[in-house]
Amino acid sequence: MEKRAINPWQWQDQRSYVQAVEVKQTEGILYCSGQAAVHADGRSSTDDMKTQLLLAIRNLEQVIHEAGYECQNIVRLNVFTTSSAELFTCFDVFQDWVAKHSIQQATTLLEVKSLFETLKIELEATVVK
Structure with a gap:
């Protein structure tokens, strides 16, 4: 598999994502x-945003690993949150996780009115190998 990040600018680097990811010769897509x-x-x-973010990350990692994929090969990651302001108070957790796995992903962050029950954050990923 070949991956290539496309970044016409550099400002997105501080926000822990890339503008686009090209993938060639994949073995699978999750x-x-x-x-x-x-x-x-x-x-x-029912915990605070930081605690929920950490659990959401762990759950995403578990799904990815059980499918036989690796977090470093996340190419698309959509983030849904009920409060962007609250998420940004603990955004370093997200950035540290991205850096730890050397993830280069296209990302969309959306603030939504609500998520299921008491949830504050949801991570939707596309992973390749």
């Missing part, structure tokens, strides 16, 4: 449903 702060027993988290 489309992940939105992963949120849902515990293994199916109970939605």
